Amino acid sequence: MPKHLFWWALSMACVVWYSTITVYVAIKGAGDIRNMLARLGKNRNAEES
Amino acid sequence: MTNFNWLLDGSIVGVYLLVTMIAGLMVRKYVGNVEDFLVAGREMDVYLGIASLAATEFGIVTCMYTAQNGYEKGFAGATPGILMAVAMAGVGLTGFVIKPLRDSGVITIPELLEQRFGGRIRWAAGVVIVLGGLLNMGVFLRTGGQFLVLVAGLNVRYLEIMMTVLLIGVAVYTILGGMLSVLITDFLQFVVMSIGLILVTILILMNVGWEKLVTTVETQYGAGGFNPFVNSTMGWQYVLFNLMLNTAAVLTWQTIIARVLAAKDTRTGRKVYTRTSFFFVCRFLIPGIWGIAALATLGPVANTLEAMPTYLATAVPAGLMGILVAAMLAADMSTDSSYMLTWCSVIYNDILAPFRKQPWSQRKGLFWNRTIIALIGIFLLLYGLWYPLKGDLWTYLGVTGTIYLASISVLLIACCYWRRANSWGAAASIIVSAIIPVSYLVMEQLPSTAAFAKSVGPYYSGIATYLLSGAAMVIGSALKPGSRAEGSAANA
Numbered sequence: 103m104p105k106h107l108f109w110w111a112l113s114m115a116c117v118v119w120y121s122t123i124t125v126y127v128a129i130k131g132a133g134d135i136r137n138m139l140a141r142l143g144k145n146r147n148a149e150e151s
Numbered sequence: 152m153t154n155f156n157w158l159l160d161g162s163i164v165g166v167y168l169l170v171t172m173i174a175g176l177m178v179r180k181y182v183g184n185v186e187d188f189l190v191a192g193r194e195m196d197v198y199l200g201i202a203s204l205a206a207t208e209f210g211i212v213t214c215m216y217t218a219q220n221g222y223e224k225g226f227a228g229a230t231p232g233i234l235m236a237v238a239m240a241g242v243g244l245t246g247f248v249i250k251p252l253r254d255s256g257v258i259t260i261p262e263l264l265e266q267r268f269g270g271r272i273r274w275a276a277g278v279v280i281v282l283g284g285l286l287n288m289g290v291f292l293r294t295g296g297q298f299l300v301l302v303a304g305l306n307v308r309y310l311e312i313m314m315t316v317l318l319i320g321v322a323v324y325t326i327l328g329g330m331l332s333v334l335i336t337d338f339l340q341f342v343v344m345s346i347g348l349i350l351v352t353i354l355i356l357m358n359v360g361w362e363k364l365v366t367t368v369e370t371q372y373g374a375g376g377f378n379p380f381v382n383s384t385m386g387w388q389y390v391l392f393n394l395m396l397n398t399a400a401v402l403t404w405q406t407i408i409a410r411v412l413a414a415k416d417t418r419t420g421r422k423v424y425t426r427t428s429f430f431f432v433c434r435f436l437i438p439g440i441w442g443i444a445a446l447a448t449l450g451p452v453a454n455t456l457e458a459m460p461t462y463l464a465t466a467v468p469a470g471l472m473g474i475l476v477a478a479m480l481a482a483d484m485s486t487d488s489s490y491m492l493t494w495c496s497v498i499y500n501d502i503l504a505p506f507r508k509q510p511w512s513q514r515k516g517l518f519w520n521r522t523i524i525a526l527i528g529i530f531l532l533l534y535g536l537w538y539p540l541k542g543d544l545w546t547y548l549g550v551t552g553t554i555y556l557a558s559i560s561v562l563l564i565a566c567c568y569w570r571r572a573n574s575w576g577a578a579a580s581i582i583v584s585a586i587i588p589v590s591y592l593v594m595e596q597l598p599s600t601a602a603f604a605k606s607v608g609p610y611y612s613g614i615a616t617y618l619l620s621g622a623a624m625v626i627g628s629a630l631k632p633g634s635r636a637e638g639s640a641a642n643a
Contacts, residue, residue: 104361104365105361105362105365106226106365106377108377109226109365109377110361112229112432112436113356113361113436113440115429115432116432116433116436116437117349117352117353117356117437119429119433120345120348120349120430120433120437121349123201123430124341124342124345124346124349126198127198127201127202127341127342128202128341128342130197130198131198131199131201131202131338131341132338133198134195134196134197134198134199135199135334135335135338137196138191138194138195138196138199138334139178139181141192141194142181142187142191142192142194142331143181145192146181146183149183
């Protein structure tokens with residue numbers, strides 16, 4: 103068993119969680135950007151017309 | 152001595168900078184009015200919010216002070232990150248303060264305070280927020296430049312040039328695209344920054360090893376390296392000050408709150424908080440491990456702030472070095488752009504508001520916002536060049552942040568939940584929470600009072616600021632003539 107289990111578990115949790123969330127947010131965030139720009143573009147067109 | 156290879160690593164950094172700048176500039180066409188510029192038309196969704204919040208709250212300066220914490224305090228140095236994660240998860244789950252704030256539809260915190268305490272308090276709160284925020288941000292550039300110079304093995308005389316180039320790059324896309332450019336570049340920066348942070352941490356854990364990290368902390372700091380309460384430089388006062396500081400930051404730090412205000416609805420804002428909360432543990436622990444690795448490898452050094460970049464300069468191989476520098480540039484650019492935009496929004500929306508006799512046109516509003524960002528950039532450059540940092544970086548940031556965090560958190564909580572709160576209490580709270588930290592900073596710099604400031608210490612002065620700011624709100628509100636009647640009417 104590693105020494106100082108609390109800090110070991112927290113450090114490993116950070117590496118695993120951060121790696122997972124990076125991939126997940128990278129995929130889902132790209133979708134958010136597309137939708138946000140589409141909504142803003144639509145609002146802009148509505149204002150102009 | 153550094154492993155930075157200008158051809159390989161320089162190309163990686165160059166490609167990253169080019170892609171970021173293009174992305175930041177491309178979205179400027181979507182900026183049609185001031186709301187688009189300051190809060191991205193309130194169209195931000197959860198995952199973009201998570202990326203943006205994480206990227207904003209992790210700059211080179213963060214990496215430097217958290218690594219310094221790890222170097223000087225061992226694993227216990229990550230305590231503020233754990234406290235912040237707990238505070239953020241709690242606020243996200245309950246919606247405490249952020250729900251009424253987002254529901255009100257305001258652009259800045261002082262705008263909400265005006266509804267309860269009047270225009271003068273809005274203006275004073277704006278001044279305090281900008282003062283605390285800019286003093287806090289004043290050290291970002293120099294610290295970022297220091298890291299890049301050390302890691303890339305540049306001559307220190309290039310530090311100022313490095314700072315200026317960094318700032319101009321960020322200012323260009325922030326001035327043109329506002330919050331939209333900030334969100335898009337934050338997203339790219341989050342991905343690049345995270346890849347760099349994860350790879351370097353895995354490399355360190357493999358090369359140095361857990362056993363050696365733990366043994367180093369045990370040898371240098373004993374039990375205090377793992378437990379903040381028995382650490383001779385921390386203790387209960389450090390934990391309590393950081394609990395107050397981080398809770399107040401989660402509730403009122405304008406760059407964090409800006410993500411709630413830019414969210415498409417309150418539920419999205421709360422989700423951004425809960426799902427980003429654990430990132431704040433990583434934010435302290437990952438660079439903390441880098442700092443401990445520097446201690447294990449280099450041993451004691453004169454400048455603890457420079458230990459981590461000095462260590463990484465030779466520990467990270469070419470190729471990965473380019474990713475590391477791109478990651479740190481990403482971290483710094485996202486922080487600088489968000490901070491410049493945030494303080495600009497308060498200056499425009501709250502400090503200049505009383506001087507506008509008639510509402511400005513959208514065109515004039517955009518012009519002034521862009522001018523303010525440029526002026527903030529000039530201030531940062533001058534302040535970064537001339538302010539000599541004394542003591543540890545995290546404490547400096549805590550003390551300058553407290554100038555506004557103490558009073559604005561008290562004002563905001565009172566505004567949302569205490570019906571008897573009034574303008575007298577708000578004014579007293581602002582004055583008290585500005586005087587104590589500013590006096591501490593001045594006394595720390597003057598030779599005649601430096602010893603006294605050191606004997607009091609930043610933690611006791613910080614705790615006193617939060618407590619007295621709250622007391623000032625209660626006493627000031629009670630003293631205002633007719634306050635009881637006002638409170639009863641409000642309750643009715």
